[in-house]
Amino acid sequence: MLPTFQTNLREVREKIIAIGEDLVKSNELILEALKDCDAEKFSKARNYIKNITSRTDEIDNAIIKILALYTPEARDLRQVVAYFKITNEIARACSNTRSFIRGFSDVCGELDVDTINEYALPMQTSTVKAIKTSIAMISIDDADELQEMYEDVLIEENKADDLYEMIERKLVSQAENSAKSFETYHKMLRALRKSEKIAGRAISVANLLVYIKIGGHLHN
Amino acid sequence: MAVMKIKKFSFTYPGVDHPSLKNITLPIEQNKITALIGPSGCGKSTLLRSMNRIHDLYPGNKYDGKIELLDLETGKYNNILEIKKENEFIKLRQQVGMIFQKPTPFPMSIFDNVAYGLRIAGIKNRSELQDRVETALKGSALWKEVHDRLDRSAMGLSGGQQQRLCIARAVAVKPEVLLFDEPTSALDPISTGAIEELIVELKKDVSIAIVTHNMQQASRISDYTAFMYLGDLIEYDKTENIFLNPKEQQTEDYITGRFG
Numbered sequence A: 001m002l003p004t005f006q007t008n009l010r011e012v013r014e015k016i017i018a019i020g021e022d023l024v025k026s027n028e029l030i031l032e033a034l035k036d037c038d039a040e041k042f043s044k045a046r047n048y049i050k051n052i053t054s055r056t057d058e059i060d061n062a063i064i065k066i067l068a069l070y071t072p073e074a075r076d077l078r079q080v081v082a083y084f085k086i087t088n089e090i091a092r093a094c095s096n097t098r099s100f101i102r103g104f105s106d107v108c109g110e111l112d113v114d115t116i117n118e119y120a121l122p123m124q125t126s127t128v129k130a131i132k133t134s135i136a137m138i139s140i141d142d143a144d145e146l147q148e149m150y151e152d153v154l155i156e157e158n159k160a161d162d163l164y165e166m167i168e169r170k171l172v173s174q175a176e177n178s179a180k181s182f183e184t185y186h187k188m189l190r191a192l193r194k195s196e197k198i199a200g201r202a203i204s205v206a207n208l209l210v211y212i213k214i215g216g217h218l219h220n
Numbered sequence B: 001m002a003v004m005k006i007k008k009f010s011f012t013y014p015g016v017d018h019p020s021l022k023n024i025t026l027p028i029e030q031n032k033i034t035a036l037i038g039p040s041g042c043g044k045s046t047l048l049r050s051m052n053r054i055h056d057l058y059p060g061n062k063y064d065g066k067i068e069l070l071d072l073e074t075g076k077y078n079n080i081l082e083i084k085k086e087n088e089f090i091k092l093r094q095q096v097g098m099i100f101q102k103p104t105p106f107p108m109s110i111f112d113n114v115a116y117g118l119r120i121a122g123i124k125n126r127s128e129l130q131d132r133v134e135t136a137l138k139g140s141a142l143w144k145e146v147h148d149r150l151d152r153s154a155m156g157l158s159g160g161q162q163q164r165l166c167i168a169r170a171v172a173v174k175p176e177v178l179l180f181d182e183p184t185s186a187l188d189p190i191s192t193g194a195i196e197e198l199i200v201e202l203k204k205d206v207s208i209a210i211v212t213h214n215m216q217q218a219s220r221i222s223d224y225t226a227f228m229y230l231g232d233l234i235e236y237d238k239t240e241n242i243f244l245n246p247k248e249q250q251t252e253d254y255i256t257g258r259f260g
Helices: A003-036 A039-048 A052-070 A074-108 A113-137 A143-177 A179-214 B044-050 B086-095 B110-120 B126-139 B159-172 B189-202 B215-221 B239-244 B249-255
Strands: B002-012 B021-029 B033-037 B062-070 B077-079 B096-099 B177-181 B207-211 B224-229 B232-238
Touching (some): A003 A039, A003 A052, A003 A074, A003 A113, A003 B189, A003 B215, A039 A074, A052 A074, A052 B239, A074 A113, A074 A179, A113 A143, A113 A179, A143 A179, B002 B207, B021 B207, B021 B232, B033 B044, B033 B215, B044 B177, B044 B207, B044 B224, B110 B159, B126 B159, B159 B177, B189 B207, B215 B239, B224 B239, B232 B249, B239 B249
Parallel strands (some): B033 B207, B033 B224, B096 B177, B177 B207
Antiparallel strands (some): B002 B021, B002 B062, B224 B232
């Protein structure tokens, strides 16, 4: 393939990584904010993922241009298609992050520290690890290393899933105690659902990156 | 900035009533690649060949309009359709070189092939000739493959190498414009890739017009694309606009294979 194709594709990859890294920074800051319900940190976390739509539109149009001009094939085609879908996954993860910030900011003050330490922190820690690893995978070319990192993302995503299920069960038990605490836990659960979704996006991104390398059929 | 301005240009072959090109207006931008696409008989090769008056090897052609070539030294445009003298034609073809569909190496050594145009241009000094030949072969991505056999016949090279040799021969005389008439249609995919890469590299130093039937080739390498049909210029625009958002239905039908 022509060097101009490689240059265009590299630019797309760099832009995806830039958005991905902002998503990671945002989620890392959320993790910090959760520890002491710091509204300022929540607000800063939101700033990292501003104007995402215009940035993803730019990437999408660059990808369409690459498809129209270079008609890539085989690995090149997988890469372009995967980048298109990865951009969408990251955009949706940003949207989930915004919802998480909004939802948790509302309920944070009402939760006791133990509850946050027990549920929110470990879950968000797993989410951060999952998304951070999947974004780092974009720059990896070695198939074995990519596979190892994929396993790491999978483990963290499973952890986030399990923690979410535990919170759900806790919520059911709370329902019997008091309506007030049930409502608070329910709000927290709704917010944490977004964190779990972000981890889900991370595994989708990792899947797509493995697809580029290994090939086969595209599946979500 | 345009290195060549084609203005209301019409062309009629000798003994034919109807013009093969009708009222074509088109710029060839400096240090850019302009692709001419269209179905067989649309006039794209005729237009390309008019750009260095190669039709005039045979008499009786009828031209209308202007084809203005930028003189890089004076910054003025000269209408090449006014050229009449033999020495002016030679100068024009040094300024506007041409690469054909089938490689056309001369039956002489690799060195002499590249030095041919330089000798005609009056360069006799052996060391200067050697320098210019080496530079041209390097610029055409052929030096590594032939530097140890420059005195051997060019006819022993592969098709792709012969085509790059022809490009080196054209590049050696430092043209302003290079015209490529389906330069890869007789080559395998590997040689095609090498030539495409070379053409993209060459545009740093020279402006390029290329006729191709390969739509992917036009989209891959060109900056501007002109779509022609039955002697008319239907649409001219940046390549990404032509292949992504063409304005004319005929253009869209052609590039998507729904033509006719």
